[in-house]
Amino acid sequence: xxxxxxxxxxxxxxxxxxxxxxxxxxxxxxLDDYEVEEMNDGGMGSLRTAQAEKxxxxxxxxxxxxxxxxxxxxxVIVSIIADSAGELYEIDMWRVxxxxxxxxxxxx
Amino acid sequence: xxxxxxxxxxxDKFQNGAVTAAFAYLFNEAAGDAGQYVTDSDCSMPGSxxxxxxxxxxxxxxxxxxxxxxxxxxxxxxxxIRFGANEAQRDHAFRHVxxxxxxxxxxxxxxxxxxxxxxxxxxxxxxxxxxxVNGIRIDYHAYKLSDGTINVGRITPPSPx
Numbered sequence: 001x002x003x004x005x006x007x008x009x010x011x012x013x014x015x016x017x018x019x020x021x022x023x024x025x026x027x028x029x030x031l032d033d034y035e036v037e038e039m040n041d042g043g044m045g046s047l048r049t050a051q052a053e054k055x056x057x058x059x060x061x062x063x064x065x066x067x068x069x070x071x072x073x074x075x076v077i078v079s080i081i082a083d084s085a086g087e088l089y090e091i092d093m094w095r096v097x098x099x100x101x102x103x104x105x106x107x108x
Numbered sequence: 109x110x111x112x113x114x115x116x117x118x119x120d121k122f123q124n125g126a127v128t129a130a131f132a133y134l135f136n137e138a139a140g141d142a143g144q145y146v147t148d149s150d151c152s153m154p155g156s157x158x159x160x161x162x163x164x165x166x167x168x169x170x171x172x173x174x175x176x177x178x179x180x181x182x183x184x185x186x187x188x189i190r191f192g193a194n195e196a197q198r199d200h201a202f203r204h205v206x207x208x209x210x211x212x213x214x215x216x217x218x219x220x221x222x223x224x225x226x227x228x229x230x231x232x233x234x235x236x237x238x239x240x241v242n243g244i245r246i247d248y249h250a251y252k253l254s255d256g257t258i259n260v261g262r263i264t265p266p267s268p269x
């Protein structure tokens with residue numbers, strides 16, 4: 001898997017969803033630092049942070065989530081997930097009909 | 109059926125389903141019984157254009173009623189629960205609960221059992237459910253589509269304390 005920085009539209013999406021969530025402030029402050037890998041989710045667009053990939057990481061909690069839409073109007077559930085240490089773990093993208101994401105949800 | 113795991117749920121249109129099943133049963137069942145058919149062929153005549161190709165079923169009310177009864181389970185089963193449309197998406201759905209001491213079948217069955225009683229009355233859209241497997245709480249997201257299909261997306265264990 002190729003590691004890369006978050007794209008600008010991905011950072012906008014995370015900012016939009018985390019909003020004023022208290023637990024998200026530290027994450028928002030470090031958005032430029034995260035490296036992510038695209039997950040094997042059948043093309044729906046989920047990302048996992050790669051910072052601590054050498055460590056055993058596991059699900060911690062869902063920090064925030066939102067129902068957005070793909071370009072064809074199909075709902076996409078986006079969840080910002082922290083690991084058990086409270087660090088950004090995944091941006092989970094679930095296009096509810098399981099088809100590949102057509103376009104990353106756009107923030108106005 | 110699309111790839112991935114599907115499940116049958118109680119659905120609607122019992123009458124239509126049962127009658128359809130009854131007709132299917134009638135013709136399929138009767139196909140193996142030569143006594144139920146007459147043919148319009150006359151194979152005693154070499155070169156006959158209609159020889160041995162057309163079978164005309166005779167309506168059998170007993171077979172029809174038997175099919176009607178056997179069609180009842182099918183009639184109650186038109187809806188579907190899916191845990192992904194392919195193996196990658198199935199793995200994705202279960203990734204957070206792999207390794208917590210439960211196997212996927214246990215979890216999948218628990219979610220299906222949780223959804224079955226409410227599937228027909230669920231509104232279209234996102235449903236956030238919870239169930240328990242061997243005393244461990246499992247949370248899940250399901251989404252009911254307009255065609256009645258229920259897709260299960262993320263499945264998660266409790267947050268660590």
